Amino acid sequence: MLNPNEWFTEIDEDNHSAFSFKIERKLHEEQTPFQKIEIYRTVGFGNLMVIDGFVMLSARDNFLYHEMMTHPVLYSHPSPSRVWIIGGGDCGSLQEVLKHPEVEEAVQIEIDERVTRLAERFFPELCRANDDPRAQLKFEDGIEWVKRSPPGSVEVIIVDSTDPLGPGEGLFTEDFYRDCLRCLSGDGLLIQQSESPLFHPHILHPMRKAMKSAGFKEVSTLFFPQPVYPSGWWSGTVAAKSGIGHPRERDIANKPFSTRYYNLAIHKAAFAAPDFFLKAVEEQETTG
Amino acid sequence: MLNPNEWFTEIDEDNHSAFSFKIERKLHEEQTPFQKIEIYRTVGFGNLMVIDGFVMLSARDNFLYHEMMTHPVLYSHPSPSRVWIIGGGDCGSLQEVLKHPEVEEAVQIEIDERVTRLAERFFPELCRANDDPRAQLKFEDGIEWVKRSPPGSVEVIIVDSTDPLGPGEGLFTEDFYRDCLRCLSGDGLLIQQSESPLFHPHILHPMRKAMKSAGFKEVSTLFFPQPVYPSGWWSGTVAAKSGIGHPRERDIANKPFSTRYYNLAIHKAAFAAPDFFLKAVEEQETTG
Numbered sequence: 414m415l416n417p418n419e420w421f422t423e424i425d426e427d428n429h430s431a432f433s434f435k436i437e438r439k440l441h442e443e444q445t446p447f448q449k450i451e452i453y454r455t456v457g458f459g460n461l462m463v464i465d466g467f468v469m470l471s472a473r474d475n476f477l478y479h480e481m482m483t484h485p486v487l488y489s490h491p492s493p494s495r496v497w498i499i500g501g502g503d504c505g506s507l508q509e510v511l512k513h514p515e516v517e518e519a520v521q522i523e524i525d526e527r528v529t530r531l532a533e534r535f536f537p538e539l540c541r542a543n544d545d546p547r548a549q550l551k552f553e554d555g556i557e558w559v560k561r562s563p564p565g566s567v568e569v570i571i572v573d574s575t576d577p578l579g580p581g582e583g584l585f586t587e588d589f590y591r592d593c594l595r596c597l598s599g600d601g602l603l604i605q606q607s608e609s610p611l612f613h614p615h616i617l618h619p620m621r622k623a624m625k626s627a628g629f630k631e632v633s634t635l636f637f638p639q640p641v642y643p644s645g646w647w648s649g650t651v652a653a654k655s656g657i658g659h660p661r662e663r664d665i666a667n668k669p670f671s672t673r674y675y676n677l678a679i680h681k682a683a684f685a686a687p688d689f690f691l692k693a694v695e696e697q698e699t700t701g
Numbered sequence: 702m703l704n705p706n707e708w709f710t711e712i713d714e715d716n717h718s719a720f721s722f723k724i725e726r727k728l729h730e731e732q733t734p735f736q737k738i739e740i741y742r743t744v745g746f747g748n749l750m751v752i753d754g755f756v757m758l759s760a761r762d763n764f765l766y767h768e769m770m771t772h773p774v775l776y777s778h779p780s781p782s783r784v785w786i787i788g789g790g791d792c793g794s795l796q797e798v799l800k801h802p803e804v805e806e807a808v809q810i811e812i813d814e815r816v817t818r819l820a821e822r823f824f825p826e827l828c829r830a831n832d833d834p835r836a837q838l839k840f841e842d843g844i845e846w847v848k849r850s851p852p853g854s855v856e857v858i859i860v861d862s863t864d865p866l867g868p869g870e871g872l873f874t875e876d877f878y879r880d881c882l883r884c885l886s887g888d889g890l891l892i893q894q895s896e897s898p899l900f901h902p903h904i905l906h907p908m909r910k911a912m913k914s915a916g917f918k919e920v921s922t923l924f925f926p927q928p929v930y931p932s933g934w935w936s937g938t939v940a941a942k943s944g945i946g947h948p949r950e951r952d953i954a955n956k957p958f959s960t961r962y963y964n965l966a967i968h969k970a971a972f973a974a975p976d977f978f979l980k981a982v983e984e985q986e987t988t989g
Contacts, residue, residue: 430720640899644928645932678973
């Protein structure tokens with residue numbers, strides 16, 4: 414029915430469903446020391462990056478993810494001058510971060526340099542800020558980076574990782590969050606992609622619990638659509654050293670860049686949690 | 702790759718993508734005078750209804766659609782005593798409507814009786830309110846129904862239709878909306894499913910325009926996740942005879958039934974529109 418020569422399919426084994434893209438051709442494939450990266454040219458979604466068989470991003474809809482992983486947290490912090498992006502090798506989050514004039518330094522710590530090199534080649538529209546003098550691209554292990562960094566060295570940490578499999582696994586642990594907490598300045602914020610609210614509660618809720626156990630004062634999940642990810646609905650979880658605080662409404666109204674999804678109303682709306690999610694959170698807090 | 706004996710696949714020809722469900726078996730197939738209906742037992746999504754090759758609903762995730770097509774509009778109306786559901790043959794919207802004690806009469810006008818009979822057999826969990834004395838199940842053309850009904854006969858109209866193809870086509874026209882407007886009482890509200898904000902702007906924006914041209918004073922679109930529909934992100938558009946009004950917050954806080962997705966925060970958040978959507982609305986209003 415779907416000829417594998419004409420379609421790329423990601424099967425979600427846990428949910429017994431699959432999402433497929435019609436492809437023009439495979440543009441690239443390589444095995445790096447960390448993972449297998451494939452790039453396709455699709456008919457309907459532009460270029461597509463796949464890592465170890467899982468869709469990472471498409472040219473068509475990555476704006477949803479990248480805007481929601483960056484602007485809510487940057488506009489919630491009173492003065493986000495130093496930002497780290499752990500993972501994020503496609504540079505899409507870095508580019509959004511550097512749109513904020515308050516940012517003086519943005520460090521991307523990606524373990525696999527090949528992700529970035531391939532993004533530069535196949536997703537140049539995400540890499541336009543790589544030469545910004547405020548940007549630093551480090552190719553090393555984010556877990557080691559936060560372990561050895563001095564206390565209070567950053568205002569915002571964005572954990573833009575793969576799923577908790579392979580190199581991303583250690584980024585979902587209490588130890589990692591404790592190191593992040595130490596690295597954050599007093600009103601520091603962290604956001605991490607936290608999978609599908611519907612398909613991955615077994616990842617999302619333990620992650621929230623680990624963030625709290627690590628000592629974060631406030632943990633809040635935001636929700637957004639993401640068609641190319643399983644269920645088409647995704648989340649990010651924000652953890653605050655002291656508190657998340659209100660969005661800087663006036664700065665959002667006057668932001669010196671345009672967005673396609675994000676705006677003030679979306680910022681506030683994204684934190685509205687569905688009833689089934691609130692019940693699961695309550696249950697976890699009761700049972701520990 | 703996906704063996705067609707083991708998977709049901711809906712191909713989205715316009716977006717060159719496809720969504721597939723692993724199936725245990727096909728439970729039923731019939732050609733009615735209106736359309737072809739298939740029912741599958743899936744492995745991950747419970748029972749699945751497909752009409753003319755398009756996924757209509759799954760047991761697993763229809764709560765998102767049915768809650769968002771009913772509760773926001775019913776809790777926005779000050780006193781929703783009479784409700785019509787045009788289409789909605791699976792009875793999921795009817796069931797949600799009848800959870801509201803303010804509702805005295807709910808009429809479901811479905812053109813194809815077989816949809817309802819098959820829902821009773823394969824989705825009994827959606828049909829628990831069919832015997833409610835306030836419920837009336839009519840099997841006739843919704844377009845004719847609104848054409849011949851007297852003015853001011855209903856407070857809320859829910860247009861729970863298929864896509865604008867086949868029997869659903871006439872439900873997306875200015876003539877139909879003008880008839881609906883006449884049937885609504887003074888502060889009457891209509892909601893209609895309005896497809897994917899990302900994949901179907903060519904349906905959504907003309908629909909909004911037709912509602913305004915028909916004389917509705919206020920038109921506002923709400924957004925919600927729906928994994929089994931193309932892009933995983935869906936919308937409903939609310940049209941108000943006088944105005945949409947604020948949600949009845951106290952009634953929502955004390956609602957005598959439980960929900961899985963809907964709550965007051967979700968109600969408000971659902972109306973937050975993405976920037977690309979606002980720009981398209983603005984453009985349409987400028988160019989007419």
